[in-house]
Every structure is written in C-alpha cells, then in structure tokens.
Amino acid sequence: MDNQPPAATGNDDQGTLSMDPTHTQALQQLRHLIPIGLRHAQTLLERCAGNPQLAAELYRSELLQVLVEKSGLPQEQAREHLLNAGYDLNRALHAIEEARFTLTQRILRKHHRDPGQALDLIAQAIETAEQLPRQYWLDFAALEQLPPAPRCFMILHEWLAFEGWEGFDSALHFHLPQAIAQFRLLQLDDLADTLEQADQRQQQLRAAHGGSEGPVELAMRINQDPLFNRCQDHFQQQRPLLDERLYQWVERHTEQFPA
Structure with a gap:
C-alpha cells in the first residue's frame, strides 16, 4: 500500500x-x-x-x-x-x-547527503534561537558569547560565507584571528598556518607598494603574487574538507546545539 x-x-x-x-x-x-x-x-x-x-x-x-x-x-x-x-x-x-530527536539531530538525519545544506540550516537555527544581531554579517562579539561548540561553528560558518561572497583576499580582513583560532580548535593547523602566511604576505606587499600604487593596482599585485596564490590555492583545495569537519563537529557536540 x-x-x-x-x-x-x-x-x-x-x-x-x-x-x-x-x-x-x-x-x-x-x-x-x-x-x-x-x-x-x-x-x-x-x-x-x-x-x-x-x-x-x-x-x-x-x-x-x-x-x-x-x-x-x-x-x-x-x-x-x-x-x-x-x-x-x-x-x-x-x-x-x-x-x-532534537532539531539539530533531525537536520543532520534529513540532510546527511548534503552537509552544506545541513550546516546552513543549523546556522539559521542557532541565529534564531540565540537572537544573534546581524547587519548583513553577524556580530562576532555576540558569537564569542556562545558556548564553545556553537561558537566555533558559527564563527567558521560566517567566515566561510564571507570568503565565498567577497573572495579570499577580502576574507583575510574579516575577523581572521577568530577564524584561525577556530580552525586550530578543529585541528586544521595546516590550514590555519596557510591563512596566517597569506595574511603576512598580503601585509608585506601592502607595506612595500601601498604608498606608490592605488587600491586597484595593489589588489592586482597581491592576487598575482606567486606566494599569495599558493596560499589561496591550498585553501581552495582544502575547502571541501571544511564542511565535512564542521558536520562532524556538530555530530560530536549536538547537546550544545538547538534542541
């Protein structure tokens, strides 16, 4: 039937x-x-x-x-x-x-074949449950007040959303220290090192050429720099792993996520 x-x-x-x-x-x-x-x-x-x-x-x-x-x-x-x-x-x-099952567990069960969709829905649930302030992007000061597991999740989810929207070079200016700290919490030290190296290289190029070149020329120089590009390529290669790690992180700490 x-x-x-x-x-x-x-x-x-x-x-x-x-x-x-x-x-x-x-x-x-x-x-x-x-x-x-x-x-x-x-x-x-x-x-x-x-x-x-x-x-x-x-x-x-x-x-x-x-x-x-x-x-x-x-x-x-x-x-x-x-x-x-x-x-x-x-x-x-x-x-x-x-x-x-809790709300978080139901999301994980329903969308286990699409981790990215599951993560987006969990982020929305946290934002609603915690009434997080948003002015286009979430307030990271408010994110820092969350319990450890959702704090890690939300900081990285928001930082990765910014990177996907604005680009790798711009994301290095978007709460990078907080993001790097959470990458290390997930034991993604190699990726954290890559972000730090890219940030350092970008700062070096800005210090060396910022006084003589306009913003457009400087941005082109940074994005054509071999060392900076190696960092960016390494990040993009590791990007698919991040959804998997965040999904596993939620699975291990469901008691801290929306019920």
Whole structure:
C-alpha cells in the first residue's frame, strides 16, 4: 500500500456518481471514517465485501504495520501516535521524529547527503534561537558569547560565507584571528598556518607598494603574487574538507546545539 494515501478530491467524488448507490454510500462512509483516496478505498471495500467499518479497520491495521516498520516502535506506542495524528502517516512519523530527536539531530538525519545544506540550516537555527544581531554579517562579539561548540561553528560558518561572497583576499580582513583560532580548535593547523602566511604576505606587499600604487593596482599585485596564490590555492583545495569537519563537529557536540 502507499505510505501516505492521497487526499480525496472533487474529481474522485464525481467518479462515484455512476456507481451503484449502495457502493457509493459505502465509499462515502469509509472516506468519512479515514483519510483515504478513492482508488484505495474501492480496493479495501472489495476485500471487505463492501463493509466500510471492516475496511476502515483493515486500513488502520495496514497503517499501523507501516508505522511500526518505519519507526521501530512497539505497536501500542505506534497506535497512539497514529490516533493522535488522525491516521495521517506523515504527521505520525513527524511527531515521532520530534519526540526522539532534537532539531539539530533531525537536520543532520534529513540532510546527511548534503552537509552544506545541513550546516546552513543549523546556522539559521542557532541565529534564531540565540537572537544573534546581524547587519548583513553577524556580530562576532555576540558569537564569542556562545558556548564553545556553537561558537566555533558559527564563527567558521560566517567566515566561510564571507570568503565565498567577497573572495579570499577580502576574507583575510574579516575577523581572521577568530577564524584561525577556530580552525586550530578543529585541528586544521595546516590550514590555519596557510591563512596566517597569506595574511603576512598580503601585509608585506601592502607595506612595500601601498604608498606608490592605488587600491586597484595593489589588489592586482597581491592576487598575482606567486606566494599569495599558493596560499589561496591550498585553501581552495582544502575547502571541501571544511564542511565535512564542521558536520562532524556538530555530530560530536549536538547537546550544545538547538534542541
């Protein structure tokens, strides 16, 4: 049977007009008792000799078996969830998920194949739960007040979002010491060293040429510098690893993330 029977429609009801009146009445009674589509209702009535009460019981029994298989709950608990959900399977499953898992755990479970999407949703949940002040970018002073695990997560998530939007060279001017500290907390020391080296090289070039070149020329010089480019290339090579590390970080510290 379908996991979630489709809702009744006006077209379905029109299709009953040409049926035997007794059968039509049985269909209407059955669909009043349970949320079931026309085709499935007809099949159940055929199996139950046109008795809507028996058909409704059979449907409830089928739904109960599906819910037990999907949730792993004992029958009595599963039956209670189905009853509370009005025998809507999706609503019952959602209620079980909410009872079993925190918001963060549900995000991780639902989006385990797309870590980037999971991280974005978790960041939104933290921002909402903590009412973090934002003026286009989040206030890093407020982020520093978070518990250790979400502080690390939010600083890096925001810094990486800035880097993706503004570029590597600009990101070196965006709360870099805080970001480097969190990279080291994740034991990404090689990446932290690369960022420090890129920042130092950028400062050297600005000190050497900032007085004689305009902003555009200086930016071109920095982005054409071989040492700076090696740092940038190394960062870009390591970038896919960062989502994986942050995802694992949340998994290890879910108790500090939104419930």
